[in-house]
Amino acid sequence: MADANAQSSAAPTASREATSAVRSARRIHDLIARKVPTAAPDDPICQVRSGMVGGAWDLVEVVAITGEDGRLAGVVDTRDLLAAADSAQAVGALMCPWPVVDIESTPERTALAAHRHNVPALPVVDSGGVFLGCLRAEILMDILWQEHAEDLHRFAGLQRETRGARRAFLLDSPLQRLRERAPWLLAGALGSMLATSLMASFEAALAVNVSIAFFIPAIVYLADAVGTQTEAIAVRGLTLEHRALGHVVVREAATGLLIGILLGLIALLGITFAFGSSELALAVALALVAASAFASVFGVTLPWLLDRAGFDPAFGAGPLATIVQDLASILLYLSMVQWLVL
Amino acid sequence: MADANAQSSAAPTASREATSAVRSARRIHDLIARKVPTAAPDDPICQVRSGMVGGAWDLVEVVAITGEDGRLAGVVDTRDLLAAADSAQAVGALMCPWPVVDIESTPERTALAAHRHNVPALPVVDSGGVFLGCLRAEILMDILWQEHAEDLHRFAGLQRETRGARRAFLLDSPLQRLRERAPWLLAGALGSMLATSLMASFEAALAVNVSIAFFIPAIVYLADAVGTQTEAIAVRGLTLEHRALGHVVVREAATGLLIGILLGLIALLGITFAFGSSELALAVALALVAASAFASVFGVTLPWLLDRAGFDPAFGAGPLATIVQDLASILLYLSMVQWLVL
The missing domain is CATH 3.10.580.10 (CBS-domain)
Incomplete structure (x- = not known):
């Protein structure tokens, strides 16, 4: 049997x-x-x-x-x-x-x-x-090898499928490479226009105090880093172990909150000390807490939804997921600023 | 024989x-x-x-x-x-x-x-x-499977080694997860303080025209996306195919330039039209060209150097590589602004 x-x-x-x-x-x-x-x-x-x-x-x-x-x-x-x-x-x-x-x-x-x-x-x-x-x-x-190569491609938003991609690295001309890489980048370019518009919509706030802008790269980067960790754990669980992840969302959110609180405390002390503005420090700290929590929930939910819909969950760790997270981080931070600083 | x-x-x-x-x-x-x-x-x-x-x-x-x-x-x-x-x-x-x-x-x-x-x-x-x-x-x-899982961890800056990590997803409490994830995040936090200082050092420029700040998330995101693609190609070549990549640096730089020019042209037209400032549009466009080229060269060079030094090249696609690229993008953009706009 x-x-x-x-x-x-x-x-x-x-x-x-x-x-x-x-x-x-x-x-x-x-x-x-x-x-x-x-x-x-x-x-x-x-x-x-x-x-x-x-x-x-x-x-x-x-x-x-x-x-x-x-x-x-x-x-x-x-x-x-x-x-x-x-x-x-x-x-x-x-x-x-x-x-x-x-x-x-x-x-x-x-x-x-x-x-x-x-x-x-x-x-x-x-x-x-x-x-x-x-x-x-x-x-x-061979299947295990292909899956590995495919995940690398999905993470990076590379267009070409794995089977033909072996040649890609050594033989393709820069123009051919551009064709493979452009589709995701153009989608990313659209997303980054949204990011620019979002920033512009807070022009009044930024004009009042330009130091508000100083913290945007840091907040966006840290929330991305938190989200990428969650995505990697989720993609690993879904593609390498085929687990159902629905019940993990709450736990990831808790982890994201903890990480956000840790980063937020560092920011609170550092910014109060270096910039002397406790309102701004509080806004940055709260934004880090909120953005980390969002990134954690988003980072596990998106691969899970993609998997449920029959797509490779690794797409959920790619460039489009990143720009969505960036937009959320900017929105959360500038909303905090408007609420606390202005 | x-x-x-x-x-x-x-x-x-x-x-x-x-x-x-x-x-x-x-x-x-x-x-x-x-x-x-x-x-x-x-x-x-x-x-x-x-x-x-x-x-x-x-x-x-x-x-x-x-x-x-x-x-x-x-x-x-x-x-x-x-x-x-x-x-x-x-x-x-x-x-x-x-x-x-x-x-x-x-x-x-x-x-x-x-x-x-x-x-x-x-x-x-x-x-x-x-x-x-x-x-x-x-x-x-089993080795192929472990390598795949390890790459996912390196990409995301997760601390724990692969062998023990299978449990990580379902059993660990949020506090345990925090311990695994914190080391890279704290290193990233240091890097993001540098990013904030870099922004602050251009305070005068940003204060003159606050719209300068609007484009920072977009430029940082796009250069990151370009760099991540290169990193994935490099990590793939090094870990999955064990190729020597020294001679590919020039070709990647050319691809990065092409991508940068493509993105730069879109930005040039879009910003001139939407913001009416051709100097700012030119600064953003040139920054995209320079940052994309930098990201491409950096994205292939770092994994290659790590590989030569005996480390997993996938570390070169992780969170520390990202913050270095972010710093470079901000520096390139704000230098262009100071040269062209002010």
């Missing part, structure tokens, strides 16, 4: 898979190795061993145990097959718990299931449980 | 390895599977096949072919061993090109060598070429 528990983690509900397919251009179907040693549960071990000799196998790490209907009954580790002392015993007795992948699953989930269950190859079945073949270790490693 | 070419890519020069060891707490030595089928080059294929039966192997994907001195002569893929028709032939005839890992190599480089050469297991030798054992696919996948 295949380990039902392991199977469920590698092949989640159909509705979720349907949306997750958006993420990956590659399908399990195209990655399966078809020539895998198989045996019936009652076959004697010695017969299965000798049956492997002379075959042109795609992989030898496992023997798939299938019933007469072709359905996968279980998996025998070839190491156990070789080590078995009683060679007349039925091979079915050697079956061990092993994760099984549904053909409709995504490559990403599959590779993570192999990693989690610590196995070198994964059997694949169709919706009726019929054995189709295996994913080899080389394929699983 | 082991494939010398493949070996050199998996096991680079000793001096480089010595520094790279800083990166990883785990050593190849602790990850080797020792019980691997071995044979002499002259052993007949049928004898090697039958010799595998009854053994308690750690892996069965390969047979290591060793000489009498224990040195690795080559690797036979078990698939080829099973498929071979002439069972009296010497097993040495089945040896195929295969990457070989030096025991002093890092886990990271090893896993990437396996990925690049598309093999499920890697033989490990000592400095004298003596066969020590193999790295199994499960271990190689």
Whole structure:
């Protein structure tokens, strides 16, 4: 028997898979190795061993145990097959718990299931449980590698997809590079126009006391740093561990508040001492508290929503998320200033 | 014969390895599977096949072919061993090109060598070429997974190392999370004090025309976005492909200039139209050109230098790199303003 528990983690509900397919251009179907040693549960071990000799196998790490209907009954580790002392015993007795992948699953989930269950190859079945073949270790490693490269791209807002991007670094001309990088940057440029307009809408406040402007880069940077940490934790949980994060939002908000209070206290003391304005110091401190809390909640919520909608959560740690956070930080700070200083 | 070419890519020069060891707490030595089928080059294929039966192997994907001195002569893929028709032939005839890992190599480089050469297991030798054992696919996948998680942490400036961090997300209290996240944030807080001082040092300029301040968040954000793209490309090249990047700096600078000119032109038109000040528009445009070029050069140089010094290049895409870039952007912009507007 295949380990039902392991199977469920590698092949989640159909509705979720349907949306997750958006993420990956590659399908399990195209990655399966078809020539895998198989045996019936009652076959004697010695017969299965000798049956492997002379075959042109795609992989030898496992023997798939299938019933007469072709359905996968279980998996025998070839190491156990070789080590078995009683060679007349039925091979079915050697079956061990092993994760099984549904053909409709995504490559990403599959590779993570192999990693989690610590196995070198994964059997694949169709919706009726019929054995189709295996994913080899080389394929699983390639998927893990691609996921890593993809996350780096999403974080940075690079346009080109991973498969073709290997060349990108050494061969592309600057003009080609511009084409890959421009789309997110132009979206960012629109966002930064909003930031400029937001600043301009507080012109009166800034004109009264120009030192108000001094703290904007610091507040924006610190809230970004807090948000990026949360995003990395969220992306990690969603893509590398496939956890549901809904219940973590409150805890992240609390962490963000704590960090904000810590940074706010430093700012309160530093600014009161250096600039002699306790109202401004208080405005900066409160803005740091609010912006850090916002960044933490936003940083876990956006990747989670993207994941729910079937997109790669790593997009939620990219340049568009950053400009939204910047806008929020500026708005929070200038509102505090208007309330406390003016 | 082991494939010398493949070996050199998996096991680079000793001096480089010595520094790279800083990166990883785990050593190849602790990850080797020792019980691997071995044979002499002259052993007949049928004898090697039958010799595998009854053994308690750690892996069965390969047979290591060793000489009498224990040195690795080559690797036979078990698939080829099973498929071979002439069972009296010497097993040495089945040896195929295969990457070989030096025991002093890092886990990271090893896993990437396996990925690049598309093999499920890697033989490990000592400095004298003596066969020590193999790295199994499960271990190689785990290394790839850990590298991915580590990069996410480095990007975000999270303190805790990857191995223990799996728990971090669900179990830690907000106070524990604060402790993990605070060190980089406090370093960032120091950097943001510098940013505030830098702003304050241009107080006179800002006081003359408060609209100067409006553009600071946009310029800082856009230069950051450009730099993050370069950093991601550089980190990818260094950690996922182990390329030397020295010669790419000039090309990245050219790409950065192109992006800066594109963003600068948009700013020039937009600001002239919206604010009616062509001097200010020119200052913002030139600042975008200069800051984008700086961000591109800095974004490839810092990861490259970190890599050369034996640190994880992903640190070069973290929060400290960001604040340095922010300071540079502010300085470039306010210098342009002082030169052109005032």
